[in-house]
């Protein structure tokens with residue numbers, strides 16, 4: 274996409290199954306984004322380069338997903354002042370509890386906005402990015418209101434099966 278506003282990065286291509294839900298929301302709102310695999314421990318130089326050039330490339334925020342000892346969001350946040358939205362990816366051994374704790378427990382001074390483990394977190398991180406961009410984009414703000422209306426209507430229309 275041209276002139277991406279949001280960076281969607283992840284530690285491995287195996288994270289895409291979760292992170293594609295962030296991309297899906299950004300697609301729905303027609304927000305430009307870029308996707309890239311950036312591993313904190315396997316491609317540290319790429320991670321630094323990505324974070325250091327993010328502002329000059331026009332990004333407004335970065336959604337970073339990782340699993341296990343998930344230091345990607347925190348390390349990206351350490352190298353840029355852009356808002357970083359962390360998504361804990363479900364891990365094989367500890368089902369993402371490790372990812373969640375390692376993203377949410379940032380020491381004071383370098384914040385990472387942390388979302389729920391897995392698909393809901395990826396979707397909500399993207400909705401949060403949309404909400405941030407909508408502060409200065411009235412068209413996007415209108416789309417967000419419409420999204421909420423549709424969601425409310427779909428729940429209001431729910432029916433339950435009888436016994």
Ligand code: RP5
Pocket residue numbers: 283284285286287288312338339340341362
């Ligand atoms: C982390 O290790 C990634 O974010 C991924 O969630 C996890 C497993 O990576 P792969 O072994 O599937 O490449 O760095």
